[in-house]
Amino acid sequence: MRQLLPNQTTPISLPHRRPFPIFLSPFSSSRTLRNLTIRRPFLRRTNFPQSSSSSAICRVDALTCSFTLKACARALCSSAMDQLHCQINRRGLSADSLLCTTLLDAYSKNGDLISAYKLFDEMPVRDVASWNALIAGLVSGNRASEAMELYKRMETEGIRRSEVTVVAALGACSHLGDVKEGENIFHGYSNDNVIVSNAAIDMYSKCGFVDKAYQVFEQFTGKKSVVTWNTMITGFAVHGEAHRALEIFDKLEDNGIKPDDVSYLAALTACRHAGLVEYGLSVFNNMACKGVERNMKHYGCVVDLLSRAGRLREAHDIICSMSMIPDPVLWQSLLGASEIYSDVEMAEIASREIKEMGVNNDGDFVLLSNVYAAQGRWKDVGRVRDDMESKQVKKIPGLSYIEAKGTIHEFYNSDKSHEQWREIYEKIDEIRFKIREDGYVAQTGLVLHDIGEEEKENALCYHSEKLAVAYGLMMMDGADEESPVRVINNLRICGDCHVVFKHISKIYKREIIVRDRVRFHRFKDGSCSCRDFW
């Protein structure tokens, strides 16, 4: 998303970060601002009130830098941060370990993990807060396994972890789906800290154990915050348990909690994943009366909900009538559903908007091409493919993860790097044979390349999630019949894999749970918990 905003000088509205609440920030108090010397380059554009009572020029000290750094971190001002770093060195403040941690955290929050690592290595004194800052930075930078490595290194270096460490490490486990590690980390802690408990609830639900998440939620002895509730609602929502999610959502006010924007998003997410169109619309329309402002993500949910239900025109009208500028994700939802419902006109509209925003994702091209292909418009299919080749199309490789015997195994498409790859491929052949007898037909319409049917089927059958599931089945042979195969996907599950896993769950009598980019799919006895609405 970052590359969409190349000229944005104040990148405070990047989608993954809450806008800087400048008027509420404790760092913009007049007392702090008066301490700053105005001629510093990084403050040149700031219009802060000048004190009329004090005429003395105040010197910048470590505290000044600390406050300013924190402001930079929240506003994602990387160049100002670099300048501050130079100043800190020049003023001889670089031995100040508290200030160094602030700087390290600022780099982490800005996604500059190279600088963060470097600073961490060079710091004369590191304490638990410095470790925490780097671990948290790694988690938010999508490098959870490095975060866990660091967490373990802390132990060997004799640094006692704090509750903050626990929260960051639980976040890493959520990303990795590593419930065993997460459980170990959480169990050492009493459940009276609301933030630790929130992180544990999130960890359990992101690892696929929503009932354990609910246990933590129920057994929490302290005062639940709005985040506690929101996390639980979202947990049920992504597991397709809309009724449990909405039941809790309805209880918020009775429990003295004022629903916030995330609460509404969580409720909409529940509707979205269960196809509860009317209920979702009523939630969406109710927001204004409750004084909660809609943001892009609320629109994202409701547009996706309407689109997937086949109400493409209504989804389109919402995008066109909203007061803020729609972002590409909204059009991508509409495009995705246009493919499902073979709506050429809407697919073309959405594609055009996406292209005009300068987004070149391979998935969007594939969707448009599929819509044409479904109508037999092969010329248009060719045109899309040419267009795709001429552009710098971004392709995110699909990865799947599965835990077996204490280690996490990673697979990519047609992966042959696993030491047991031959057995895995044999297992896939066996699966193909068995599910064909059960009536499976490959969803070859999902393949863009102009190749023969058999090759198309071959292109599908070694998808990373199929390799992971096949490996899981192999490892489960003879194991506890109740324990499911659990797989994590970095992308959305593919349509063909979805069909295949339904067959497998029936024939092999084995439950399969797949976490994809946005939700969980639980395959059991030939059907999926998403009821094919996804």
Added chain:
DNA sequence: ATAGGGTTAG
């Protein structure tokens, strides 16, 4: 006197 690290989100 005033400083550092933490939770939910299409």
